[in-house]
Amino acid sequence: MNTLGYFNIEVFGCQMNEHDAEVLRGMLSQMGYEETSSEEEADVLLLNTCAVREKAEHKVLAKIGMLKELKEKKPNMVIGICGCMVQQQWMADKIKRDFHHIDLVFGTHNLHYFPHLFRQVVEEGKRVFDVWESESGIVEELPKQRTSGIKAWVVITYGCNNFCSYCIVPYVRGRERSRKIEDIEKEVLDLASKGFKEVTLLGQNVDSYGKDMGLKGGFTQLLKRLDEIDGIERIRFMTSHPRDFDEELIEFISKSKRVCEHIHLPIQAGSNNILKKMNRGYTKEEYMELIERIREYIPHVSVTTDIMVGFPGESEEDFNDTLDVVKKVRFDNAYTFVYSKRKGTPAAEMEDQVDEKVKKERIQKLISEQQQISLEINKEMMGKTFEILVEGTSKNDSSVFTGRTRTNKIVHFRPNNTDNKDLEDNNEALDSEKLVGNLVNVKITEAKSYTIFGSLQDGLLGGN
């Protein structure tokens, strides 16, 4: 089929946005467009935006400004902005007013309407700005064009009901809606039949899955069903909320075949005073007990987290509580953020916003503490052998393979660096096509805070 033209999508923000981009790619392909990695070549250019911090929005606005020149050179190109940032009506209005080279704006709630809106732009030659105020139901059976053939994201819940006081997500993604277990199961079965090896279940708060449908322990029920699907080697999920992470769930993960021993459990802050103002629904002590229980049931589990510094009113003492939890819990890794004021959230209205300089000092202290811990934990892996799902070769060096442990650590290895003589002699077994998408054993030889290297141990463990 001749292509109607080329499209290019740039994604900002989280996995949910990456997944939405897969749907946009699917819809554009169905309409007869082909993907290009070049913006200049594109006939349709989409920016799928994020609003979680001010920096994310600044990046997008700067990018929109830069696109003016390209649009002048290629007036028939359609430039569209979608995603969380423009789900804020005031922002959609601002773009309409200030950036006349933008042809199309739509929000998160009408993503499935994209083909219709796009046709209006192309066929009627008008600017289309359409942001729905509230969420629609779940639209199943949208096309998806996934970039990897090995790992797939599978959405289980949309939206969020938690309203953490700093967070924009509930406002731009709507109330929590769970997909039906049967629909999720069908999608994972389909992925398994296509040769996918790993699925990551996505939601803002996966462990509250099913509550909106009246299910109790819905997430555990869902995991139990998916754990039975042959072909899928690994099941991951994110993000979990400490408040909903119950013992039944922990017990099931410890017994399951395919659910990986990695839990991403954002703590956000270590001070009870700040946690309360954040509306997180747990105390520092409750969080630490939960981690203890998780480690009791799942001894080799890796635990990662999100932490924020500089929430309004955060004193030196509050910040020290955060450092204290970090030292006591010893996370495998932490994503650290400086609090950013989000228009329309309760925290933005709070007094005693923390000085930018203080925020910077705190984040640096936090990062260096965590880096040291990650390094120590990673060094403990040295000399041990781990099961790696090989995902591909390194961007900079195609002779270096990259994959992850079940605990979600990225490991690099060179096949010719193997300890196993037979394997080294058997060049055929080492070619890229045979390794990528398969499970192998890799012995760790070098570990830093962020990068881990190893050597291939023996033949393939499973997979294709």
Ligand code: SAH
């Ligand atoms: N639903 C997930 C992800 C939310 S966004 C969760 O609950 O963890 C990812 C992270 O961004 C959050 O965990 C939080 O640490 C951070 N974040 C959210 N709002 C923020 C804000 N206003 N300023 C700085 N960081 C923020």
Ligand code: SF4
């Ligand atoms: Fe935001 Fe809290 Fe919901 Fe996560 S749980 S998306 S931080 S409101």
Ligand code: F3S
């Ligand atoms: Fe994700 Fe950013 Fe939206 S973190 S849900 S893309 S605001």
